[in-house]
Amino acid sequence: MTTDPATLRRTLSERVNAGHGPFDAAWQEAVRSVPREAFLGTAAFRHTGTAWEPVYREAVGEEEWLRMVYDDRTWVTQVGGRGAADVAGPVAGAPTSSATSPSLVVRTLHTARLHGDERVLEIGTGTGYSTALLCHRLGADNVTSVEYDRSVAGRAAEHLKAAGYAPVLVTGDGLNGHRAGADYDALVATCAVRHIPVSWLLQVRDGGSITMTLSGWMLAAASIRLTVEEDGSARGRFLACGDAVSYMLARPHERPPRPSFYRHPGVERDTHFPPALLQDPVAHFVAQLAAPSAELVRLDDDIVLLDVATGSQAWTEPHSTGWTVHQSGPLRLWDQVAEALAVWLDAGRPGITAFSVTADPDDQVVSLRGKESVSWRLPN
Ligand SMILES: C[S@@+](CC[C@H](N)C(=O)[O-])C[C@H]1O[C@@H](n2cnc3c(N)ncnc32)[C@H](O)[C@@H]1O
Incomplete structure (x- = not known):
């Protein structure tokens, strides 16, 4: 197998497009150009079935590491707030940051329907890989990215600098957006939310878009592109998605800890x-x-x-x-x-594209085509 990163990138771009596309040619080109190895750092977690085991770049060697990096898969980089490079052995817990699979990142960016000159706010910098794709396509001056976790944000800043990209990076709760840079033409979230934060509605210009995944505590998820209307509301229809892979929930929207339970007769x-x-x-x-x-x-x-x-x-x-x-x-x-x-x-078991969202600062509902008298309010 070749270990030439340029060849691996080309192959990855072709695979992503053939397996999950077709995608906008500009995103295919971005995948061919952005070095994913620059964003995975020196370690990632692999699940053993019972725990998260760190895989160190140095231990596996460069050839195997590049093979891992250019696999179209999500690599978990932080579990329970601990980075893969910072642990000495397997850890238990839930993933808290990852390098999302390139196909999911590209699908999200493609879904945003960007033309190349928009000012974009990204929520969930993570490793910085998706931020780099955005910078490559739109120019770093047009990209602002917010990451919740201080250590993840610090690493992403290093990765982006080393790869030659200088977007505006913000450490904080992306559910508040980033008012200093508003209004944005588009917002793209690479962490999922249970409802649409009001700040997102307020910080995206009229006619702009919010591309995000709606998820929740049952961990069902669906992606959607909402258009922000003049009156400050946003509407959109859920998008067909070939597989069930999804983004992790935004930290403030995570499930509460679940104590052990026994089944009540009730x-x-x-x-x-x-x-x-x-x-x-x-x-x-x-x-x-x-x-x-x-x-x-x-x-x-x-x-x-x-x-x-x-x-x-x-x-x-x-x-x-x-x-x-x-x-x-x-x-x-x-x-x-x-x-x-x-x-x-x-309604005949319609697919996810039959569902749509209407959101304004006071109320957010999901409705089903043909069953307009029924709607489900999103939790806040
Ligand atoms: C799936 S990862 C993002 C993947 C990343 N875009 C990439 O390409 O590597 C989700 C990230 O969202 C971050 N996150 C979670 N809640 C957040 C919030 N409220 N604001 C900003 N970032 C958040 C997590 O810390 C995590 O790093």
């Missing part, structure tokens, strides 16, 4: 919806819209819905002709989900 009811229906990504998304405060735990073919704040719970178990649902606590989580699933099924 109040029983029958349901004719198989719990396995929630394996369908759109059904999963609908469930999350309907019960946004709940997490979803999958146990073989059964599910548990848990709302940590209220202690509400719903869980399923099969019987000879269907399923029993046990619900306890102040919220009837399964009832909420089942009602929404019934609407979706009645």
Whole structure:
């Protein structure tokens, strides 16, 4: 296998385009030009099935490292706030920063429908790779990027400088945007959110766009490009997405810690919806819209819905002709989900592109084409 980075970049660009595109030629060119190895630093995490194991560039050697870097995959670079280069062995916890797979980054940038002269605010600098692609395409003067984590931001600044890009870098909560540079023509988020921060609506010019992933505590996700209207509202329709890969939730939108739980007998009811229906990504998304405060735990073919704040719970178990649902606590989580699933099924199980968002500073709702009388309010 070649270890010439220019050849590896060309191959990566072709693979990304053939497997996930076609994408705007300018983004393909950016992937051919931006050295991903400059952004992965000296270590990344690999999941062993039980823990996150650091892989050090020095230990694997340059050839293997370049092979890893130019694989179209996400490399987790920080777990529970600890960078891969800063740990001596495997760690447990949830990923808190990563070098997102080039195909997902390019898909996001392509989705933003930029022409090449826009002023863009990026949320979630991470390694700086996507920031570098933006700089390559738009010129660094047009790019501002915000990163929440101080150590991640510090590394990204080093990487971008070394690669020759000088965008405006801000360390802070990107959910507040960056008012000093407003108004932006476009905002692109590479961390997911549960609702659209009001500052984003206020800092993007009329007619500008917000490209982001809407996710939540069930970890269902869908990407969307919203157009900001003159009256300060924003609208858009969700986009078809070939695979389930997604961005991590913005830190202030992360799920609360979940204590260990046992299944309460609760109040029983029958349901004719198989719990396995929630394996369908759109059904999963609908469930999350309907019960946004709940997490979803999958146990073989059964599910548990848990709302940590209220202690509400719903869980399923099969019987000879269907399923029993046990619900306890102040919220009837399964009832909420089942009602929404019934609407979706009645509409003929449409794909995610049948759903749209309307957001203004006071209210944000998702609605389903053909079922306009029903809508789901995003949590805030
Ligand atoms: C998936 S990574 C970004 C990948 C990056 N764009 C790249 O190409 O390497 C998500 C990043 O968003 C950051 N993040 C999370 N919440 C944030 C927030 N509220 N404001 C800014 N950055 C945030 C995380 O610290 C993490 O570095």
